[in-house]
Amino acid sequence: MNDAAPLLEVEDLVKHFPVKGRGLLQRATQAVQAVDGVSFSVRRGETFSIVGESGCGKSTTARLVTRLLAPTSGTVRLDGKDISTLPERQLRPLRRDVQMIFQDPYSSLNPRHTVGKIVGAPFRLQDVEPEGGRKRAVQELLSLVGLSPEHYNRYPHEFSGGQRQRIGIARTLALKPKLIVADEPVSALDVSIQAQVVNLLEDLQDELGLTYVMIAHDLSVVRHVSDRVAVMYLGKIVEVADRDDLYEHPRHPYTAAMLSAVPVPDTRRRTERERIRLQGDVPSPIDPPPGCRFHTRCWKATEVCRTEEPPLVQIGPAPGHLAACHHPEEK
Template identity: 55%
Template structure:
């Protein structure tokens, strides 16, 4: 992976939230390590899938990259410039090149604004168009996402969930961004609509040269849209590889367990397949276990998993990175 020419480069990204006690005289009683040392890069025109259980830090990662949540530590380089060190107008201008699509189209659109006003708001904020030019741009964007431009004066409640998400996509595209954080953009949609929205996003990516960070928990959708996939567990990336490599040869026990939960549409194969059932609950990010974070639930746990320092991502060949003592010892890393 060529980090030097990356569109986005994340180095040791950390987002920690203090746990406060007391009503008037609040004191810090602990720290929730929502994101704890992420390293990855994203190339122009690439889609990186980010998967993991609820609460593992996926959405916080996306918000920290856009500086909607300020990182506790680490750096985020976009086109070679460190976003973590920017503030005010400088950061606002950089955000024009980075947009986001939120999970729930029912809450991410202002119900008091018309579709035209919603889609044109970024154009007004960045003074990109006004008057007739602005209206023509909005109509162009609605056509681009598969909506009738005559809907420009309608309100969000007059649309279905899939149509609302198309409006949100049009809003994100209005300022011609290079990079979009897609925060579970199809999770709130009907299954029959999900594929349509994903196909639309792929068409737009090819047409406009977009790069996506695609956050999701549906592994089958992630496989369909992603060039590479990163698997998160308790604030850390435990495996990162090209999509085909990860799905055909998962090395980390957590990744293997996630993939074993995907149903296979063949009753005979599904009946013979062995599921990997993880025992116990996900540890608290306020009090992560010593050693490897995954060792309390790992079916292959060794003494070194409990006693040695946490494993870091190691390249095991073919741009496949894994953070696991067992895998690294077998690979001789």
């Protein structure tokens, strides 16, 4: 496979969840438009993050990429191969290449299984016999993520949140996947533990050449770990750019507002900072506003925003900086 070609290509991905009607037949008349035409690509070895507020469709996107959900339409290509229409029976080989880290280390590990069984599960399910035996492979994985190999026979409840997240990470690494999708991997952890896990994820990436798709809402963590960042709002990507471009020169008003709202641990900033106050709440994804979906909360909205949907296009000098806005910010 050509190394320059992107590892993951997502094109016009759509996922609508039908909502049952109230009538006798409960016909689905409406749909939650969770993901509505999302396109992006992820290069080998990079960390691509998707940020946005709850309900914007970032977790659904993660589940579509890993094929835990089947898309309504659109394509997902991994290494050039379309995986979006694979029937369920043929998904198992895919799981070798794509693995997922979950948010909650308490519910993502089976409490009745030992750590050895949990981390060794991928070997068992995929019928892989690693060199030196499964037990040794599991113990090597445990030390790779900073746990002791002696933890093999213990149960999840004996571990703290951060250690459990390490167990989950060891499990995702078992089959040497090409792509790891991490859905809020550190948001359930305490600050001091969060930093340990973030460092671990970065070390593993350097060591094993992993590619990450990270879903997160903490903009400080995202800035720390990402190479490129996409911002989603109501099922659409509103801006994609290299990390520094996005954080220093946000073009979409929503990105700018979100960045200005992040609290900073420094009292001197209290007075200096200009904060953009957004009005109101995110509209319902069942009936998203016409035109630009952000126009109901945007202070720059004009008539064109209410009627015409802005395309996601290159804006500004930085290559690969795309934004979907009729009146992009200029800085």
